[in-house]
Amino acid sequence: MAVPTPILEVRDLVKDFGGVRALDHCTLDIEPGHITGIIGPNGAGKTTLFNVVSGAMRPTGGSIAFYGRRIEGWGMHRTFGLGLVRTFQIPREMQRMTVMENLMLVPAQQMGEKLWASWFRPGRVAQDEDRISTQARDVLEMLTLSHLADEYAGNLSGGQKKLLELGRTLMAEPRMVLLDEPGAGVNRTLLRNISKSILLASAERNVTFAIIEHDMGFVMAMCDQIIVMANGAVIAKGTPTEIQNNPLVMEAYLGGLNRGSP
Amino acid sequence: MELAGVLNYLVGFFIMVGIYGIFSLGLNVQWGFTGLFNAGIAGFFALGAYTTALLTTPAPDAAQVEDFIFGGNLAGLPYLDWGIDFWFILSLAAVALVCGIVAYAVGRLTLRLSGDYLAIATLGIAEAVRLMFLNEKWIANGSKGLYRIPEFLGDLVSPANYDYLFLVVVLVVLALLYLAVQRVVNSPWGRVLRAIREDEVAAQSSGKDVYSFKLQAFILGGIIMGIGGALYAHHVRFISPITFDPLLATFVIWAMLMVGGSGNNRGALLGAFVVWGIWSGTQFLPWFFADPNFRFFMIGVLIVGVILIRPGGILGETRRVSRVVGASSHTPVKEGGNPKE
Ligand SMILES: Nc1ncnc2c1ncn2[C@@H]1O[C@H](COP(=O)(O)OP(=O)(O)OP(=O)(O)O)[C@@H](O)[C@H]1O
Ligand SMILES: [Mg+2]
Numbered sequence: 001m002a003v004p005t006p007i008l009e010v011r012d013l014v015k016d017f018g019g020v021r022a023l024d025h026c027t028l029d030i031e032p033g034h035i036t037g038i039i040g041p042n043g044a045g046k047t048t049l050f051n052v053v054s055g056a057m058r059p060t061g062g063s064i065a066f067y068g069r070r071i072e073g074w075g076m077h078r079t080f081g082l083g084l085v086r087t088f089q090i091p092r093e094m095q096r097m098t099v100m101e102n103l104m105l106v107p108a109q110q111m112g113e114k115l116w117a118s119w120f121r122p123g124r125v126a127q128d129e130d131r132i133s134t135q136a137r138d139v140l141e142m143l144t145l146s147h148l149a150d151e152y153a154g155n156l157s158g159g160q161k162k163l164l165e166l167g168r169t170l171m172a173e174p175r176m177v178l179l180d181e182p183g184a185g186v187n188r189t190l191l192r193n194i195s196k197s198i199l200l201a202s203a204e205r206n207v208t209f210a211i212i213e214h215d216m217g218f219v220m221a222m223c224d225q226i227i228v229m230a231n232g233a234v235i236a237k238g239t240p241t242e243i244q245n246n247p248l249v250m251e252a253y254l255g256g257l258n259r260g261s262p
Numbered sequence: 263m264e265l266a267g268v269l270n271y272l273v274g275f276f277i278m279v280g281i282y283g284i285f286s287l288g289l290n291v292q293w294g295f296t297g298l299f300n301a302g303i304a305g306f307f308a309l310g311a312y313t314t315a316l317l318t319t320p321a322p323d324a325a326q327v328e329d330f331i332f333g334g335n336l337a338g339l340p341y342l343d344w345g346i347d348f349w350f351i352l353s354l355a356a357v358a359l360v361c362g363i364v365a366y367a368v369g370r371l372t373l374r375l376s377g378d379y380l381a382i383a384t385l386g387i388a389e390a391v392r393l394m395f396l397n398e399k400w401i402a403n404g405s406k407g408l409y410r411i412p413e414f415l416g417d418l419v420s421p422a423n424y425d426y427l428f429l430v431v432v433l434v435v436l437a438l439l440y441l442a443v444q445r446v447v448n449s450p451w452g453r454v455l456r457a458i459r460e461d462e463v464a465a466q467s468s469g470k471d472v473y474s475f476k477l478q479a480f481i482l483g484g485i486i487m488g489i490g491g492a493l494y495a496h497h498v499r500f501i502s503p504i505t506f507d508p509l510l511a512t513f514v515i516w517a518m519l520m521v522g523g524s525g526n527n528r529g530a531l532l533g534a535f536v537v538w539g540i541w542s543g544t545q546f547l548p549w550f551f552a553d554p555n556f557r558f559f560m561i562g563v564l565i566v567g568v569i570l571i572r573p574g575g576i577l578g579e580t581r582r583v584s585r586v587v588g589a590s591s592h593t594p595v596k597e598g599g600n601p602k603e
Contacts, residue, residue, distance in 0.1 A: 096579065
């Protein structure tokens with residue numbers, strides 16, 4: 001069997017913030033259909049990688065290809081259009097909009113997003129809305145947020161906001177989802193729900209996932225591939241077992257810790 | 263005052279409330295729903311007023327002409343003699359076009375940048391428009407302005423009763439604009455605008471072309487303001503650059519939206535009523551209280567008072583409860599329920 005072509009190819013990606021080099025010639029591939037974990041000490045550049053890949057930030061150098069298409073420097077709404085969807089480590093919800101509205105916002109190509117259609121085709125718009133609201137209710141149910149459907153998103157707890165972030169990606173019809181610490185601040189029971197919905201989307205809808213997560217139990221159980229980052233570059237890649245037995249990884253984590261304390 | 267006098271006063275009052283309601287509605291599209299800071303409402307006000315005046319007004323008396331060549335008064339040209347009433351409607355379309363184009367140009371230049379640029383650009387445009395009409399006398403008679411702007415449907419009633427008719431005209435236009443805006447802000451289009459207002463980055467990550475939606479909202483708001491300006495011109499029937507002073511043509515409109523309730527179209531209209539009521543009511547106060555500066559001060563006090571007591575404005579934005587769960591419990595946001603407080 002041929003080696004599958006990667007869905008995402010990152011080559012020599014560099015991102016500088018003033019004097020800080022957050023990504024330092026970062027190179028990695030992500031294969032379609034997999035759930036890839038991205039781990040590494042704090043400040044390794046994981047979130048920056050997502051920011052640059054999703055188009056929230058322009059890279060200083062290097063290239064990104066999604067399905068063979070060069071996307072570096074694109075805006076987020078354009079990468080979304082290709083089916084590349086991301087969540088934020090610190091949730092970004094529309095505070096003074098309800099949970100339901102936060103979700104219903106997401107689907108692309110809504111009829112009612114066109115001015116003329118809103119004025120002159122209200123029937124079609126309402127039809128669209130019914131479909132989208134049913135979809136949103138299903139997502140809420142899965143995330144156990146149904147009772148908060150009409151609450152302002154700004155009033156949710158930290159963990160609930162993380163769930164809402166995940167919900168937004170489920171409302172899109174993504175080919176690839178980048179999750180930045182989906183489990184942070186979420187309790188165990190909910191975390192199992194999250195795992196379930198990720199596995200479901202992966203199996204049934206063939207969505208590719210890349211997940212940044214510090215919870216090793218979660219990563220080892222969920223992911224079939226793990227990428228380890230340190231100091232802005234990839235230092236190891238492999239299956240959970242390979243990573244657990246890799247001395248470099250241990251050192252990166254300890255080294256990271258050592259650097260932080262005198 | 264006898265009854266007829268009171269009635270006349272009230273009719274004039276509500277005409278102005280209606281016109282300012284239109285401005286306030288336009289600003290609500292830009293600021294209330296999208297978070298676009300337009301510091302130069304006066305610019306669109308002036309463009310609307312001058313556009314319709316130039317298209318419909320007969321040339322001024324020779325003695326009053328500063329240096330007026332263009333002349334306008336297309337309605338008076340023999341081969342375009344379709345009557346002033348038809349020209350009135352046509353000129354509203356022209357106003358929409360002019361304001362739409364200017365809004366597009368300003369938006370193209372600034373809406374990709376941070377919000378401060380829009381504020382500065384709109385402030386600059388308003389001043390540029392005013393100075394253009396003041397200094398380029400050939401366009402619209404400079405500081406002497408345009409007067410005898412014709413009345414729409416003026417042949418139908420006697421001049422003494424014309425205001426009653428014009429009040430109906432204003433209310434019809436206001437109602438149409440209100441319904442048009444209500445429909446789009448309550449549709450997914452409006453949902454995207456509010457998402458942009460709340461968090462631009464999150465809206466982008468949800469796949470929305472933020473720039474394009476901002477541009478649409480800015481243009482729609484600008485067109486609405488222009489139409490308000492056109493109605494103003496046909497009501498007051500005299501415009502000159504002083505008419506578009508930033509206090510009465512920008513600040514007061516902001517006050518209306520803040521007081522009435524940003525993000526709520528009914529609030530925008532209520533704000534127009536309350537603020538115009540205070541502005542025109544205070545002119546009857548004795549001695550220095552009737553001074554315009556004191557009256558502006560009163561509006562300032564009102565804004566501060568409302569912001570302290572009801573930060574969202576008198577009506578404020580309502581939470582949009584989804585249809586299936588509780589269509590009946592469409593409650594206004596409670597003070598404690600606002601996440602931004
Ligand atoms: N917007 C920014 N401006 C300046 N520096 C930044 C910015 N974002 C990240 N950095 C810096 O880049 C480096 C990498 O940060 P990044 O957020 O990517 O780390 P991370 O791997 O996601 O860490 P964590 O696990 O703590 O979330 C850090 O040194 C950080 O201070
Ligand atoms: Mg991070």
